[in-house]
């Protein structure tokens with residue numbers, strides 16, 4: 182099984198600066214970007230920004246999407262990235278400080294963003310709500326700072342949708358559950374429709390996107406499978422033997438070119454009335 186001491190703890194995204202491992206969390210984002218890049222393009226397109234727009238990415242991480250927002254908003258617009266983590270904001274500034282477009286990064290908490298009401302034309306977030314334990318509060322803040330008629334687009338996985346083809350369905354369910362439950366709100370994707378309606382938004386449109394994980398290496402980049410197999414064993418949800426057999430089965434399927442895994446990311450767009 183994976184070494185619990187060296188495996189990346191994804192719950193660290195809720196408190197990046199306290200982990201002392203922000204560099205590893207940045208590397209994780211880099212690895213995941215290979216699989217998730219297209220989804221970002223869809224998320225930003227759904228904001229329907231026009232030149233001169235003011236846009237904000239909440240929980241921006243290393244800020245790559247903020248640069249794209251700046252390109253969409255043009256030289257007369259403004260793109261802002263905010264994140265709870267000082268380390269992430271420092272990384273974002275270092276990466277994108279040379280942008281020719283108006284772009285800015287700030288440390289801020291999604292629960293209390295500190296911008297004026299009705300300030301932005303577009304407000305977005307990706308993979309933030311899976312790390313929040315007060316998602317309704319963050320939605321309320323995003324709605325507050327968006328102007329009437331402005332758009333809010335949030336993209337979140339639902340980690341309980343992970344489907345992996347293997348012989349032992351009981352064992353794989355136990356490992357997937359350990360993964361989904363490690364972060365604060367692993368089922369965020371399915372909650373967005375309700376949360377956005379409850380937050381007073383309208384024209385709420387859900388765009389579900391399957392993400393195919395095409396191999397054991399890709400799976401372990403997004404989802405350190407052996408580590409979570411170890412956690413499922415420690416939780417008593419799975420025997421050591423079943424966990425080892427499961428991992429061996431998945432490696433064998435991969436070697437035979439038969440590995441298949443998939444989960445759903447929900448990109449949800451809405452308008453502030």
Ligand SMILES: C[S@@+](CC[C@H](N)C(=O)[O-])C[C@H]1O[C@@H](n2cnc3c(N)ncnc32)[C@H](O)[C@@H]1O
Pocket residue numbers: 194195196197210239240241242243263264265266269289290291292306307308309312313
């Ligand atoms: C998985 S990363 C996603 C980063 C980026 N959105 C992306 O898709 O690459 C989650 C980010 O949310 C930030 N975060 C977690 N809790 C937050 C909060 N309460 N307010 C603002 N940002 C937060 C973390 O610091 C981290 O940078």
